[in-house]
Amino acid sequence: MAPAALPFASSLADARPVPFWLDDPGRPGARPALTGTERCDLLVVGGGYSGLWTALLAKERDPGRDVVLIEGREVGWAASGRNGGFCAASLTHGLGNGLARWPQELGRLEELGARNLDAIEDTVARYGIDCDFERTGEIDVATEPHQLAELNELHQEATRLGFGGLQMLDRDAVRAEVDSPTFLGGLWDRDGVAMLHPAKLAWGLKQTCLGLGVRIYENTRGLELAPSGPGMAVRTPYGRVLARHVALGTNVFPSLVKRVRPYTVPVYDYALTTEPLSVEQLASVGWKRRQGLGDSANQFHYFRITADHRILWGGYDAVYPFGGRLDAELDHRPETYLRLAGHFFHCFPQLEGIRFSHAWGGAIDTCSRFAAFFGTAHGGKVAYAAGYTGLGVGATRFGADVMLDLLAGARTERTELKMVRSKPLPFPPEPVAWAGIGLTKWSLARADANGGRRNAWLRTLDRLGLGFDS
Missing domain, CATH: 1.10.12 (Lyase 2-enoyl-coa Hydratase; Chain  A, domain 2)
Incomplete structure (x- = not known):
């Protein structure tokens, strides 16, 4: 007798095991790998958001600065090209985490975060980066009574501290925005989050950097970092780069500064996208204002609607591999896809019968305080930023500014922050x-x-x- 079909398995039958954002015929080709010896003022290691923003801002600060960027694979292929596309103003992984960790400087952090998001929007417009940028905001939804109470408490605390822009929604109000029978209420950050196409942002930043004179080498992994005369040398598979300064934007990948490695661990996150919704299906859900959504559980989901009317649904399982190993085999996890599909149809039963077009996963860097940390090495010639813990689409631009401040030896409003001057607690060794x-x-x-x-x-x-x- 044939085994019984697993619930919701048929919805995954046609799902392509590649990130939706990267499955694009307009994806740019890779730049040639570095061969021989290059010399520059600033070497940026990593072609995700951290590295791209660092290279771009370095050229904006000083157009005459000679900047080289190397990337081990292709620009945007990792977390920067496969995330949910939530670009948040928060630098602290949300208001609650900021209140718990840096209450005395939270006002300054919120102001800097708002300015950072405005600057991203300005950059996208100024350089004509076509990345579906929409300042829609985000709703944290409650699906359990205790979550609703927690959101109300956070809203009251934010109001008391004078942080505007947050609106508490009751059950009817949240379901008028996005209709799910599971929603009991929500907290809407109206202005502090934008939705975008993450891979197109990375590709647009790459093109902008090239236009400003940055030399980009792809399929060029940084293998070793060492002092060389007055500067630093980074060895690559086919050559090396000699630079006065080095900025490390490698995030989840092992840092070339080995003492930084215990501060992060890789966590594998997974997502699905549906096929495009029909007019009738869209009407059944609402979602006319296209906000990003996330539920308020510890094991949470994040979800949003794309420019072509698909729903992206991700999160819940956060898989840590023993030893913190990075393994392409872990990029796909059918049992997680099946679990996510079940959760999706529980949230949106009116979409029963819809199928998923893409299913994918990948590693992000997590640190123990959930927000990025920063530092220098080799007498201030090297700077690094890491630990964004899934909220790096927007915060990496701030981190790039911090790295450039640190390399310049400058005291700025950023480098004076306790958040910037302190480190999270490192993770212990295995087991x-x-x-x-x-x-x-x-x-x-x-x-x-x-x-x-x-x-x-x-x-x-x-x-x-x-x-x-x-």
């Missing part, structure tokens, strides 16, 4: 990291199932300022 992350994930799932009540383990992590998230 302690594996056991601790596993216990944390189990505890977070238990909290979701028990009205948000955090057990003794989570309360201890809270006191220590430690956490695990995607």
